Amino acid sequence: MSVNRQRLQRLISAGLLVGLVAVSFGVSAQSEPVSSLREARQAAEARDQERLARFLEDQQALNAALEEARAAHQSAEEQREALQAQQTEQAEQASELTERQNEQGEALSGLLANLARHSTEVRNGLGEDSWLTLQEEVLPPRLDNAEVLERSQLENVVDSLATLAAKTGQVERLELPVADSSGAIAPRNVVRLGDFAAFTENALLRQEGGVSHLAEVPRTPDEIQSVLAAYHRGESREFLIDPTQGPVLQALSQRPSLWERFQQGGYVGYVIVVLGVLGLLVALGQYAYLVLQSLRVRRQRQSLNQLQSNNPLGRVLLRFKEMDKHQTPEALEARLDEAVLAELPRIERGQPIVKLLAAIAPLLGLLGTVTGMIVTFQAITVFGTGDPQLMAGGISQALVTTVLGLITAVPLLFAQTALSSRSRHLSQVIEGEASATLADHLEAQSTVHATSVN
Structure with missing residues (x-):
């Protein structure tokens, strides 16, 4: 101091x-x-x-002020050090948060890119050919040009995807314009099965690209029409879907009818069918004749004393009755056999032609097969193998004629077997009765001769 x-x-x-x-x-x-x-x-x-x-x-006051200033300086130094430590810690936290923000930003950018890509894929996958977009716009919005997505856009995408997912498992009844087979467009009640198919009460539907209405499939099979009608009436909960979303339905619509398949056989198929029908008519006519004669022979066997000429047995016995009974037994037997043989052509009539047609039908089918393969190879020579539809005509002719030949031959073989069995049975009955009549006559002659000798 x-x-x-x-x-x-x-x-x-x-x-x-x-x-x-x-x-x-x-x-x-x-x-x-x-x-x-x-x-x-x-x-x-x-x-x-x-x-x-x-x-x-004022020296004491100065000393006190000096001490106070020193204390304030020390406190300020401590506060400065604490603030520097806090600043360092906050800088480290800021750096860590920046790194985390960058990582999350990259992940979020990838997520948004995937969301935009999936949204675009869904739009392109559904497009105008989806059954889900028949009545209202439910496609997710486009996110290709959006640099920063807002919350409302994300919510719209999520809502659209959720709506699409829900509609894929729903069956809805709608009233939509439908074009029938004649081209007339009218509102119809349409049932939509998720994203698989849509149909009316009697026809499956297909979508026309770029057209605001649906159209009936050119041909819906009868069995499918019955299922659709029963579902519309509420009589059944069974319905049909096309898991391929188009190809199977297209194949069903292009499936030929029975008449179209018959036409695929060509001229060879026509000949086979004509011969088959002719053979069946001959077989049916002859079989009816044999059945009628069998009934008459049965009645004749029950009344041999009243011979009728409307049956083979009656005619044979009438001829035997008109014969000279004083001939030798061998001569009588020969005359009787002659009368029986005279009836056989009528009994066996039609069997040779039926048998012939049964043998010719498969050969004609083979001829159609060869002809169809020739047409197929000609198409391959001209157009190559790029388009299978160009070869389908010849292959169809080859297969259809083979089928027609077999279908014709099998019934004709059964008919020929039935005719042969029926005629053989009738012939055996006639021969048996004729032999019995001859035996009775010979026994009677022997008895008369023995009586006269005695």
């Missing part, structure tokens, strides 16, 4: 000395009055003394 005081006194003395020198220099320079100089010096000394006294009186 004394050292400080001495320093202050020295400073004050030096200041006074400088002031005096300045004053004296001014006095000598300007020749001011001595009294003014003296008064000024006294005033300065008084002022300096007053300041020195006041300064010495």
Whole structure:
């Protein structure tokens, strides 16, 4: 404290000395009055003394202020160090958050890119050919050109995808314009089966690209029509779907009818069918004749005393009755066999032609097969193997004629077997009755001859 005081006194003395020198220099320079100089010096000394006294009186306050300033400085230093540590920690946290933000931003960018890609794939996959877009727009919005997606856009995409997913498992009844087979367009009740198919009460439907209405499939099979009608009437919950969404339905619509398949056989098929029908008519006519003659023969066997000429047995016995009975037994037997043989052509009539047609039909089918293969190879030679439809005509002719030949031959073989069995049975009955009649006649002659000898 004394050292400080001495320093202050020295400073004050030096200041006074400088002031005096300045004053004296001014006095000598300007020749001011001595009294003014003296008064000024006294005033300065008084002022300096007053300041020195006041300064010495406030020494304790200065010391307290100095201590307070030092404490404030120390507190400020500690606060500065704490703030520096907090700043360092916050900088590290900011760096970590920045890295995490970059990582999450990359993941979010990839997620949004996948969402946009899936949305585009769904739109392109469904397009205008989807059964889900028949009545209202349910496709997800396009996100290709969106750099930053808003929440509303994401919600629209999610809602659209959820709606599509729900509609794939729903059966809905709609009233939509439908074009029938004649081209007339009218509102119809349509049942939509998710994203698989749609149909009316009697026909399957197909979509026309770029057209605002549906169209009936050119040909719906009868068994499918019955299923569709029963479903529309509420009598059945069974319905049909096309899991391939088009190819199977197209194949069903192009499936030829029975008449179209018959026409695929060509001229060879026509010949086979004509011969088959002719053979069946001959077989049916002859079989009816044999059945009628069998009934008449049965009635004739029950009344041999009243012979009728409307059956083979009656005619044979009438001829035997008209014969000369005095002939030898061998001659009578020969005459009787002749009468039986005369009836066989009528009984076996038609069997040779039926048998012939049964043998010819498969050969004609083979001929049609060869002809169809020739047509197929000609198409391959001209057009190559690029388009199978160009070869389908020849292959169809080859297969259809083979089928027609077999279908014709099998019934004809059964008919020929039935005719042969029926005619053989009738012939055996006639021969048996004729032999019995001859035996009775010979026994009667033997009895008469023995009686006359006795």
